[in-house]
Amino acid sequence: MLFFSFFKSLVGKDVVVELKNDLSICGTLHSVDQYLNMKLIDISVSDPEKIPTYAFSQKLFRDQVDTQLLADSCRKELAEAKAKQ
């Protein structure tokens, strides 16, 4: 659920979805579901070679997501799962 929440916090923001075949789709995140299906609006596809993917996603993380909180939450969830075992 953590990543679902993460993506929900990005709704309305401009995002890039990178497919596993290196096709990158830029657009505004309209909605996301529990399976992380995403609906983007006003999309555009740029030449993958012209998209510095790493630079972009880092910028996205820094600007719009509390990465510290996400990392802490991941650790917490993992610890809880271990405790249950």
Add this chain to the structure above:
Amino acid sequence: MTSALDAYMNRITTVITGDGRVIIGLLKGFDQLINLVLEDAHERIYSETAGVETVPLGLYIIRGENVAVVGEIDEEIDKRVDLENVKAAPLAPIWIPQ
């Protein structure tokens, strides 16, 4: 989320499958597994050496597990594209079928 596809009903829709094929048709139905029903479907086969080949498929059901991307086609823009002179490398597969 599947209600997000409501907006594409009875519109010309493009589907990119997991193996990188591009199928276009009129979206007549879908379900929560993203199984899709496309009317008058046709596949566009892109090639670097020749223009886009259009293969008519008829009425098509695409099983949801094969769907990577669903998009609405702007018919005005689509009409303006001269597919016979479009040369592009085909899309690489997005996932290997299990």
